[in-house]
Amino acid sequence: MKKFLLVVLALFVLTATGCFDTPEDVTDDLNGVEEENIYNETNDEAQLPFMTVEEVAENDGVDGANAYVIVDGIVYDVTDxxxxxxxxHNDFQAGQDLTDEIENISPHGLDVLDNMPQVGQIVE
Ligand code: HEM
Known part of the structure; x- marks a missing residue:
């Protein structure tokens, strides 16, 4: 009888631990989501705030202003x-549309933007 109870208890423990997420599991899951979604992945273009070219121009990075650049209609924050x-940056001042420059003059092309937070989309 004692043996039987032990087997039932063991089965219960095994089932329970397999079925439920511990708080650590849940945190891990959340951390995973956060890490995966850092920067651009979180920024579904449809949800980016609209900005005008004039607003971006105020963010030229000078004297403590944020530094924003526009590439293909998306506003990137290069402040940090x-x-x-x-x-x-290499004679290019933030606060303006640098699509042509990054595509045709820079040695690196668009890939460097993958790590820059997207903060807006241009509205005419
Ligand atoms: C003559 C033109 C340019 C030169 C020589 C240049 C050079 C560089 C170099 C050497 C880096 C380091 C990382 C890498 O090579 O991957 C870099 C990073 C970067 N560049 Fe340029 N660049 C130029 C123009 C531009 C333009 C026009 C933009 C416009 C948006 C731009 C945006 C960036 C960004 C966002 C980074 C990443 C910065 C970071 O990770 O902190 N670059 N550039």
């Missing part, structure tokens, strides 16, 4: 990039 001190 060490390569955009005072909003300046």
């Amino acid at each position: 990039s060490a390569r955009w001190t005072e909003g300046l």
Whole structure:
């Protein structure tokens, strides 16, 4: 009888631990989602706030202003990039549309934007 009870208890414990997420599991899941979605993945284009070219121009990175650049109608925040001190990067100033420059003049192309937060989309 004792043996039987032990087997039932063991089965219960095995089933229960397999079926329920521990709080750690849930946190892991959430962390996973957050990590995966960092920056651009979270920014479904449809949900990005609308900005005008004039608003972006105020974010030229000079004197403590945020540094925003427009590429293909999307506004990227380069404020925290060490390569955009005072909003300046290889003679290109933030606060404007640099689509042509990044595509045709920069050595790196568009890939570097993958790590930059998207903060808006341009509305005419
Ligand atoms: C003569 C033109 C340019 C040169 C020589 C240049 C050079 C570089 C270099 C060497 C890096 C380091 C990382 C890498 O190579 O992948 C970089 C990063 C980057 N560049 Fe340029 N770049 C130029 C133009 C532009 C333009 C026009 C943009 C417009 C948006 C731009 C945006 C960026 C961004 C967002 C990064 C990533 C910064 C970071 O990760 O902190 N670059 N660039």
